[in-house]
Amino acid sequence: MIIKILGLYTKIRHYNVPASYRYFFRDTYLCQVIQWKYLIRDYVIKKPYKKISFSGEFTPDIAFALPFAYWHFKNGTLLQTEGAKYTSELYFFSADHLETFATRTTTGNYNFETPRILYSQNYNMRKWARVPLKEIYHNNIYSYHKPILIIANRYNMEWDGPPVSFLSIALLDELFNSYKSEYQIIYNRPRPENITNDNSDIYDLDEYDWIEREHPEVLLMENLFKQNLGKAKNFNHFQLMVYANAEHFISTHGGTGALASYFGGINILLSKKGPEHYFGCFTKLYPKFSGAEIHHAKSDQDVLDLAERHLRGKSLYPNQAK
Structure with missing residues (x-):
């Protein structure tokens, strides 16, 4: 039901966007709405609870899942991360990181628990923190x-x-x-x-x-x-x-x-x-x-x-x- 409502809202508000891209606008709204249910745990209780699992492609992993996990680490709410092979060094800050997935999949990109997926009309993400890999x-x-x-x-x-x-x-x-x-x-x-x-x-x-x-x-x-x-x-x-x-x-x-x-x-x-x-x-x-x-x-x-x-x-x- 939420997806249908957001789809209608997107179609009305962004009527001039090519149909092949419009669903990314809807997906952005869906990612934002899903985060509402974590307001109390993320900003009031602030105890480790968050399990972040990502099996999608490499770009959305380091663009969205990794900075999302780092935000939770800095926020004190990260409990566990799960990703593909050879990702432990990317998720260096995670006290419990699992390398579960032997391959990355396109379907894994559509993880609406992350701040964004693939492409978005708005990259001003709240629960997203720059990961200091260089340092x-x-x-x-x-x-x-x-x-x-x-x-x-x-x-x-x-x-x-x-x-x-x-x-x-x-x-x-x-x-x-x-x-x-x-x-x-x-x-x-x-x-x-x-x-x-x-x-x-x-x-x-x-x-x-x-x-x-x-x-x-x-x-x-x-x-x-x-x-x-x-x-x-x-x-x-x-x-x-x-x-x-x-x-x-x-x-x-x-x-x-x-x-x-x-x-x-x-x-x-x-x-x-x-x-x-x-x-x-x-x-x-x-x-x-x-x-x-x-x-x-x-x-x-x-x-x-x-x-x-x-x-x-x-x-x-x-x-x-x-």
Whole structure:
């Protein structure tokens, strides 16, 4: 009944919104209404009671579930968290975190107990707190004579079709040639075995051997992980340690870009299509993760232009030499 009422309200109030997006407006109202029943426990009693379980995709996990859990931790009301494999280091503050889910699912995104799900017309969330991943995982291990530039790529199925927003080998070649003298470039495109997979197939871009042959100055994350000097417990933990030492990122649509936005500095994010464009996620939501500057690139040429504007000559800041 509540969903029907909110659906009618949304249809009347937001009649000019495309029908394909309107239900996200309704879902925002539903998330807000559900939180009403916790007013007394969250703001008056304030004792540990909250169990937060999330089995959805990586982006909504770190965008909504993780900051929601951190808010409850700071509020003194968090009891337990439950998530996918390799998430304990993300939920470092949880005294009782369970890694229950072997895979992430699309249906798991629709957890209306979180402040928002997927996309929203309003990202001013009350029960949401910035998670200090950079402060927690900053270290003296992954530090170099030159500042780090993380280039985080993906080559996945998108919307049940071929890859759309990815850094091609030709684009990588131009970026490497342009910035490897100024930055210590670290290239990251996780293998399927290193992450918890969802409904998107991961393809092979066949770039690893090419990078080692043509650009030996570029460090590969997977090679650094094999050395594992920081003794990370898993690849997600390792990513947090390396990213925490960086201030410059070039990333892509999805969880790749969301994670890169968690560590401050500058993130040039390639996204050629998606609901994120309509809802303004890259200007309204992603900067909230850490205060990072997010520069949305809609094409390969945008990536090059934004890099020239925001990375060229910007590497001269204090950085601990290795």
